[in-house]
Amino acid sequence: MKSGRLVSILLLLQTRGRMTAAQLAAELEVSVRTVYRDVEALSAAGVPLYGDAGHAGGYRLLGGYRTRLTGLTADEAEALFLAGLPGPAAELGLGDVLAAARLKVRAALPAELRPHADRISGRFHLDAPGWYTEGDEVPLLPAVADAVWNNRVLDVVYRRWREPTDVRRRLEPYGLVLKAGRWYVVAAPGPRTYRVDQILELTTRDEVFTRPGDFDLAGYWAACRRDFHDRLHRAEALVRLAPGVHLTGAAGRAVDDGGRTDPDGWTVARVPIESVDHAHAEFLRLGAGIEVLRPVALRARIARTATELARLYGNPADPGDD
Structure with a gap:
């Protein structure tokens, strides 16, 4: 409008x-x-x-001219108060700053919009971490955030998964990303991505680096995600799915895009898999709702597991175990 x-x-x-x-x-x-x-x-x-x-x-x-937020709509006011994540802000050392900013914005809102802002704060709470994780301890996150903000070089001891596990790195931190409750810092040289909770020691140098003017943090992260998924699913399986059985993620999209439904109602499709071990665990959760046709190694692995389960559950349980 x-x-x-x-x-x-x-x-x-x-x-x-x-x-x-x-x-x-x-x-x-x-x-x-x-x-x-x-x-x-x-x-x-x-x-x-x-x-x-x-x-x-x-x-x-003209210099000095300012406008108040009288142009905000009700939807915009609600979105503004929904956007704040108090948990991550506190981890960054900005919890009090965020609270003060929200109070100031609320005071600047027209009176008719304040109930909308209060309603969104009272009815929606964003909790980033997943259910099955306790969340990472990130005591060094405020120091990393300060270095990101002030373009300061960091000397860190970083723990990685391969040998040697603990390595020293000189980092020029470009930005921070919060993904599924876990903090990552994107830093040069490279740039590369590091988990903040795996930084064991940190020293902030007096040295200041120049952040590339054309660096786009959101674009970099999107490219990382695409590359991760491409590397994650390097194999595929040919499967049959019973009526009403659905796969999720990349496998589900593959079924939707290329699946063929037979006269018996079962759907045949080629789906990406991470590995035989990973697919074995994922497909077993569907029980008799899925049949793996290929690869042969995966089909044989699931068949062995099914045989072991049948042997385990083939006899009645001992009543004394009740």
């Missing part, structure tokens, strides 16, 4: 300073002509905004 776009232009200029019409158009995903019309509308409404011509030109607000 135009009203929301006008507020967006105002806030962009307030937070970023001078911006060209082309930059505003790209940010808002509209045409430059639309930006021109919106700027005229803001000027007509009394907003002290003016533009400079030329190569270094653009639009900007």
